[in-house]
Amino acid sequence: AIKAFQQVLYIDSSFSRANEVHLRLGLMFKVQNDFEASLKHFQLALLDSGQCSFTKLEIRFHEAHLYELQGKHKVAQDAYDKLLKEAGVSGQLRADILRQLGWMHHTVDSLGDKRDREEKAVNLLQKSIEADPKSGQSLYLLGRCLASLGRIHDAFLAYRNSVDKCEGNADTWCSIGVLYQQQNQPIDALQAYICAVQFDKTHVAAWTNLGILYESCSQPRDALTCYLNASRSGTPHNQNPNLALRTRFLQQQLAAAPMPSLARPKTLLLTIEEAWNLPVAADMNQRGGVPRNANTPNAGAAFNKQQSQHAPPPPYQQHQDAKRFKSDAPEQPRPQYYLSTQQIQMLHYLQQNQNSITPQQQQQLQHLQHNYRLMQQHQVQLRQQQQQQQQQQQQLQQGNPNYGGSVRGQVNYPAGGGGPAAPVAASGQGYLSPRPHTPQQYANNNANAYTNGTYTPQPQQLVTGGQTSNGTNYYPEQQVHASQSEQPTAPRGSATTLPDPTTVSDQELQELISQKEFTESFAEDLLNRLAKGENVMDELNRGELDQTALPNTQFSSSTMPDTTPRLDSRIVKQEMDLKPANLNESGDLEGLPPDIKLENSTDVEVKPSMLAAEILAACRSRGTLARNMCMLGENHPPPCPPEPPNTRLNKDQLVPPTASVLLENKKLAFSPQLQEFCLKHPIAVVRGLASALKMDLGLFSTKTLVQTNPEHNIEVRTQAFQPADKNLDPNNPDRVTWPCYSHRSHTTIAKYAHYQANSFQESLKEEQDRIAAGGQRTEDSKNKKKQLNKMLKFGTNVDLSDDKKWRLQLQELQKLPAFTRVVSAGNMLSHVGHPILGMNTVQLYMKVPGARTPGHQENNNFCSININIGPGDCEWFAVPDAYWGVIANLCEKNGTNYLHGSWWPDLKELFDENVPVYRFLQKPGDMVWVNSGCVHWVQAVGWCNNIAWNVGPLTARQYQLGLERYEWNKLQRFKSIVPMLHLTWNLARNIKVSDGKLFDLIKMCLVRSLRQVCLSHDFVKMCAIEVKFHGRARNEASHYCGVCELEVFNVLFVREIDRRHVVHCIDCARRISQTLEGFVVLEEYHIEDLMEVYDQFILHAIQSQSIPGQAPTPPPSSTTPTPSALAT
Incomplete structure (x- = not known):
């Protein structure tokens, strides 16, 4: 969708509904966490004077929400306050603004004293509820604030009212479970968590809290099941390492535990499978009350056994349309061949030890496998019956719009039957197909839960799912609250005109997908009729072809983490629910002609052959x-990005040798063959250039720079130390990631020089101590994490453009060959007519080991010159420009932006995608030529300085690549x-x-x-x-x-x-x-x-041989190119 909208604006920049396009692009980029792009599109929509489905105030609200997501809380607060003072703010928008302000006061430490903030948050949320009494989201957030103040009874009432307003909110049920768990009511907490995960099978927080609950009740197998579901529900690139460690620990301990007995052990809580298949919601709907105090004895009763005045409140209002997990029909008896949890565990154990079991156990294994197959067959039949019932119900609804009945898509499953929504068992068997979800932050869990082969429950300390603005402090709740609800979402499209969204279940989505494929069947029908020679154009013009209208489905909202600027993909369900003012309730466009006429373009056609x-x-x-x-x-x-070459590269071709040449004298440096050699390859190394030209690179040393201009300002990037060929996740040193993170600051050359020298001395001392102790470098995960915690400073973008300050340095560069000089008649960038810092001016980089320049192509695909001053080396990685489209796709896949993101490619992923990578060391005095469009990334091996700038050879290829990147x-x-x-x-x-x-x-x-x-x-x-x-x-x-x-x-x-x-x-x-x-x-x-x-401007005759435009770079071969012409 983003690509299509971008192409709309590119093809017709004066498109009459461009503001609608910008609006939708802003919402989609916000969902993708690309906040800068999102803000840009919202501002473009705001400036547009044309009609729009959003009011200007609503667009300004989205801008304020973006500032909040970026951590610019003061700017966001000011923007919200200005909106509240506007005269035309609708009641719905006012409620949304107050909700955001209230939640900011709850979560942001910088907004004042904690107690005052909490009281103000409650006050603002109560005002939000007054402005929109139907907002279940505001009630839920109010409950969170009240719970943090210790007002348990009021928090519970707020949660109950939230459930009444929006029944299918997994976040609310998760928080209810947290409340019960804090009040030492594990059975009631279990019910609430089951409600949460049944509403949202990928709710990481609920699964995690449920696992903690089971661990605290000495039921490790059920805890492991919940942790596995939490892991599979989270996105693969944001898995929390502590959850993974906890999962592995339980797996190891359970594998070493004795074989389970067929007799069911006595447990406080039902197993996860039993709890899942009980009519929890219906049972809770019949019960009322408030949570017990912490000192109230727990009844210990299982589900549906007895009612208590201290039981959970009814989750829904008592009305006919209330949704439930189970229908009111009597539950079908479970067939005898259904396996219990203990039998499934036994089956798993026997399968793992099949080679060492006794004949009696072998017979038992066959019996269990037979019953397990029968159970699976029965479940398949139940699913087919469910689909048939859904189709019948859909037909009835289509025939009668007022068709009521019970909850859509709900079918009874026999106890233990699992069904499509059953959780994944610890053995790996199960039926849940999780969707991506953003996991939470966890504190370290105690790994000593098992002692002497027996399980000892340990108290779990988990955080609530969000960090404060400094990323280190957590909120007082010990459980993980709902990730989606930590940050309330922005409002739906037009807050005054759009109806409240309704929840769409997985089954409803499946029904929508399984209907007659709208566009495909329509197109296929046209193609078939055209193939038969029928004339369908008249019918198209009259609009008489059969048209199948898609249902006007609206999605329910979910919310975002409170301080971490990451959005769950489900936020789009609410924010993308845009309904322009000229749409009626059926989704038809009002006021538009019934047919669409195509007219010939009236654009002005010009040709290069025309005179001015x-x-x-x-x-x-x-x-x-x-x-x-x-x-x-x-x-x-x-x-669009280019398609990569079709040639399949072998192992050697994926790591091709880098083109290099050693210069022995000045004559070779100034020969035209050197320029031809450089232009032939994606990247080339010219070794010995400084010595051949007798250049004084000492002019660019740290010592000389300090002596020349010690107070010259430079930019500093604070980075984590990383191995050269990988980019490890700082929170999980075993996981390779693409995004790079750095903090930007500024200092002077003198101060950075002091840091650079101290860094060298410290490293030298560490190496001497290690040698004296006879130690060796270790590569275990603990050491990796220690290295990742080591931060370094990279002095970058030191501007050397002022010829008054850096006259000697710039004069020394005049010794270079003409095609590599900063200023040259044959350099396109010399014809721009004004300085472009770092491109047609010189920049210097001051490095310590590990300093990184992340992956990139040069601006507008111009060539680049880089000379290593020394004394240390730099390691380079480079990819031919023909493969940049592949890398762009991999960046998107790995959650970063190719153009303005900071990323370090994973070599294994590149090789898997058939992308060749040049890898080489740049020694002091070596010049690296980066050809047009070459993708590259660099890391310092030692302490060194580098100088770099761009050049533009007067070739057709350089100009074409520059213009293509411009577009x-x-x-x-x-x-x-x-x-x-x-x-x-x-x-x-x-x-x-x-x-x-x-x-x-x-x-x-x-x-x-x-x-x-x-x-x-x-x-x-x-x-x-x-x-x-x-x-x-x-x-x-x-x-x-x-x-x-x-x-x-x-x-x-x-x-x-x-x-x-x-x-x-x-x-x-x-x-x-x-x-x-x-x-x-x-x-x-x-x-x-x-x-x-x-x-x-005319074409001139060729007077002397010049370097022709270079063709696109072919896939690299396994042979090393040798500039034979240079040898003569």
């Missing part, structure tokens, strides 16, 4: 078509720091092109940008606004839209915002005001000057 005057004439009086456009060509499809960035709403339009016009002014392909690419960009300028001029005239000449100052930076960050060339739409003059592109200006009211329009170049440059 012809382009100007074609655009005259067509200003309404002015918009941002693609520079790749007419009707060019939206850019890809535009599609992704990512800023291109190389202004390709400005660069293109400067290239047309400054160079004579003899390469036909390069000429065609530049000419196409010129003609399309000139067309955009002409149309923009015409549109401004239509708005009766005068275009004022602004011109360009020397070294003036190119302009970007202050809203969408797109490059704005020549025609600048300027608007004053907060006493600042902000440049806008044509699209953003028109969205704000169709008549450009409030805008001043400036011009950088007279249109006559542009026309002259355009007409004078």
Whole structure:
């Protein structure tokens, strides 16, 4: 969906409902935790003056919610407070704002003293409930706050009222279970947790708390079952290591325990299988009361045995439509061949020890296996009966809209039958198919629960599922509360017009999916009729083909972790429930014609063969078509990552040798063959360059830098120490992950130099102590975690562009060959006309061992030069540009963003995806040439400094890759720091092109940008606004839209915002005001000057041999390339 919406905006940037697209993109990016992208789209939707299904206030609410998720609590609080003061805030939106504010006061320490915060949180949530009495979510959160204040009775009443408002809320039942467990009522807690996991089979918190409950009651097998379900319900990349350790510990202890007896041991609680299959909800619906005090004796009765005045409250209101887990029909008797929990455990034990059991046990195993097969067959029959009943019920509902009856999709299962919702047994057998879920944070569990072969329950200390803003302090509750409810969600689409969402069960979703496949069957029917020669076009135009309307289903909400900025994918169920104002209750569009007519495009067509005057004439009086456009060509499809080469690489080809050459003298360094050699390979190492050119690299040493400019400001990245070939999860050193985390700060060269020297001295002392002790390096998990806890500082982006401060250093770089220099006529980036820090200026990097530059491609796919100053080495990893699409997909799969995320690839995953990886060491004095589009990542092996910058060879391939990335960035709403339009016009002014392909690419960009300028001029005239000449100052930076960050060339739409003059592109200006009211329009170049440059840009004859444009990089071979020409 994100890709489709992005392509809509790319293909037609002036789309009339662009605000709706931005709104949905903002919601989807928020669900994916891409908060920066989400905020950008919400701001674009907010600036749009067109009609929208969300009010401006609701969009502002989503912006405030994003600040809250990012941990910017003060900014979020101010935004919420401003919204409350607005006159047009609806009751529903006011309730949502108060709910968010209340929960922030409960969870954020920085908002004041804990006691005051809790009291204010209760007050705000009570106001939220007053504004929206039907909000079960606010009641649930109120219960959480009251429970933290020790007001158990009030908390329980709030939970009960929440259940009355939204019956199917697993979060509420989980918290009720926590309350019971804290009050020492294990049986009642068991009932509540069972309710929670039956409502949501992937509820990690409920499964975990249930496991803790079973452990505290000395039932380790049931505890293991619950922990396994919690592990399988969580997302694989966010599994908590403590839960995994606890699971492994129980598995080991149970495997070493004696063989279980067939006689059932006496236990306080029912087993998980028995509890699952009892009509818990129906039973609790018949019981009332409040939780007992901690000193009240526990009745110890099993489910449905007896009622008590201290039993749990009724979970639902007493009305006909109340949902239950079981229907009111009498429960069917369980067949005799059904296995009990103990028999299943015995079966599992006998199967594991099949080679060493006695003949009597062998006979017992066969009997149990036979009954187990019968039980499975019976369960399959029950499922088929259930599906038939669902189909019959669906038909009745379709025939009678007012069809009532009992709960949809509920069927009795015999006790012990398991059914589709039964939990996974500890033996691995079971029927649950968990969905991804975000796990919780856990405290370390006591691993000494077993002593002398017997099980001893240990008190479990688990946190409530969220961290405070500093990531270390936890809330006072000992159990894990519901993960989804820690952070209340943003409101549904239009809070004043949308009806309350209803819960959709798994079975209802299955029914929806199993209906006649809407789009596929419709398309297949058309194709079949067309194949038979039938004319269906008239019917299409009249709208007479059979149309099957999808049901207007709405999803129930769930909530997010309270402080951790991660969203469960289920939040989309509420936030994506958008209903535009022009939709009626049946989901039909009102006010639209019944058929859709396709009309021929009225766009202005221009060709590179046209003269500038012809382009100007074609655009005259067509200003309404002015918009941002693609520079790749007419009707060019939206850019997309390339498909990887089809060649299947063998083991050796997956680790190809890196192209390298050793320079022995200055003549070889300046030979044209060296440039040809570098351009032939994705990445190349030129060894001995500094010595061959007699360069003084000492000018870039830490000592010289401190002597030259000690107070020069540098950026510092604080990172965790990692092994070079892996990126380990700091919380789980056994798990490899892709996302990298670092903290950004600033310091001076002198201070970092002091840190760099101290780091070396400390490492030297540690090594000497280790050698003296005769110790060896260990690689156990404990040592890994210790290493991951070691933090290091990486001095990055040291700007050396000021030729007054760094004159000697910049002069030394003039010794390099022309194609590698920072400033050169053959370097495209030298024609930009203004500095781009780190690209056409030099940057220095100060490193200690382990300092990392995460994976990336260079900005706009330009080439890169990197020289190691030393004294230590750097290890490089690189992938040819043909495979960047694969890496982009792997980044998305591993929960990070390819363009603006920070990631370190897993080599094993790359090899599994047939991606070759170059790996080599860069020694002091070596120059690494990174070719266009090459993906690379670097880690320092020793203490060293590096200098780097970008270059742009005048080749067709370099220009094409740069322009393609420019358009890809535009599609992704990512800023291109190389202004390709400005660069293109400067290239047309400054160079004579003899390469036909390069000429065609530049000419196409010129003609399309000139067309955009002409149309923009015409549109401004239509708005009766005068275009004022602004011109360009020397070294003036190119302009970007202050809203969408797109490059704005020549025609600048300027608007004053907060006493600042902000440049806008044509699209953003028109969205704000169709008549450009409030805008001043400036011009950088007279249109006559542009026309002259355009007409004078012609293809010149080849006078001397130049390096042709390089073809796409082929898959690497297993042979090492040798620059034979360099040897002569």
